[in-house]
Amino acid sequence: MDERRLYWQIVDGIEQSIEAGDYPAGTRLPPERELAEHYQVSRPTIREAIIALEVRQRVEVKTGSGVYVLPSPTPTIAVNAFELTQARALIEGEIAFLAAGRISDKELQQLAETVAAMQDQQYVEAADERFHQIIAAATGNGAMLQSFNNLWALRSSTAEIIDDYQSVCGSDNHQTIAEHSAILTALQQRDPEQARAAMHRHFHRLLNAMLDQSEAKALAELQRRSSEKRSQYSLETLLPEHLD
Amino acid sequence: MDERRLYWQIVDGIEQSIEAGDYPAGTRLPPERELAEHYQVSRPTIREAIIALEVRQRVEVKTGSGVYVLPSPTPTIAVNAFELTQARALIEGEIAFLAAGRISDKELQQLAETVAAMQDQQYVEAADERFHQIIAAATGNGAMLQSFNNLWALRSSTAEIIDDYQSVCGSDNHQTIAEHSAILTALQQRDPEQARAAMHRHFHRLLNAMLDQSEAKALAELQRRSSEKRSQYSLETLLPEHLD
């Protein structure tokens, strides 16, 4: 039951074909009519899909000649949750440092509200984002704010990162609240060094939690495989009658 | 003589109408058939334009209901050259800190080459970019590298920033080389603190140069206006004969 419009399916299909290397960069896609036949849709639908790909800069349409695959523009640097957390620690540390000298009373008030919301278990996710966002905006530096937004967007860029973050952020809520409070206190005192240190501690704990959990996961996986092998090869399963 | 495909003109037209406030966010666009008549094109062409807008996240299509205008997503945070330089100082400082502990001999070699190139006055611009890029990559942290790329892209995002950077970077080439050398030395010694400090000094000098020049520019502008006023109102111009 795919409710999306037809052309999105075609976009996905063609994009996957490109990804799979069926159409390397610079080569020509099959003509619209062939694609239409292949995907069992009409030519206008194919045209819509091609336009979507064109807007996304995946292909280039040359009138009368054909549709050509463009080289993928940003090779999308691979990032895992650990890298992201480390980067956030360092960059948001500087953001806190900068913000401490300029933050307004109103912004401090807003920060306190997000902490209170998290204590009430309300909109925990949103409150977390808002907390960090307010501090980034408080720097008064658009480039800093943009860097922050960029990093935050990375949080939901791959399934793996989403997974790692969710399983760690969900637990230890009171820890997060305590750390946010410490950051807030440092900002209230307009103490740049303290603010940076508190932010570093926040991410340091998060990173450690991630590493712990990653280790636990790897261990569980190991055990699962072992027991799988055991049940597959053990004589207990094959010849139970002889082993009592 | 518009060679672009027809639908782009429609995209521009609709986008301008949205920008102009004809269709505020959340409101519905006129039906496809009306738009087709208005722009004197066929309905498929209108559909193509709407799909382009949909991919660009400007509108949302609800089957059977209509096309709705989305709130403009990123209001493109305004950034000036000073903010950018400050952000680069802080973030690239951390990048240098991180890179110092992991940089390879090969990367150090490549850095030395960029410094040599700048000394020879060859590809100065490219060598500068490459210098900073190599260090960012040496962190081994994709999120850091991406943040760096994002900041570097900001350098050429507005005419104002391009201007400010060009007029400062062009001069004082030997200063830049000396600072790059200092950073390189710290990295060669694998000294994170020194690397960060050297990077900070690099941008500190750049920022001061920018401030100086901004001041000089403002002063020159002031003088220009004064002399303009003088020539406009001074009696010397109007009645020269009486004032010898």
Added chain:
DNA sequence: CTGCGTTTATTGGTTAACAAGTTGACTACA
């Protein structure tokens, strides 16, 4: 072998028609 005209393949765009979903008004019933 080269240059030029022709042919063919491909995209550009239009028209008309029907299918399917949404919305709101209208009617019948409680």
Added chain:
DNA sequence: TGTAGTCAACTTGTTAACCAATAAACGCAG
């Protein structure tokens, strides 16, 4: 009078068939 169900009008979704414009491939003549 209020509410729920029905239905008609409106809107997008998709298709088919058609001709125009362009670009590349082809073949022919010099």
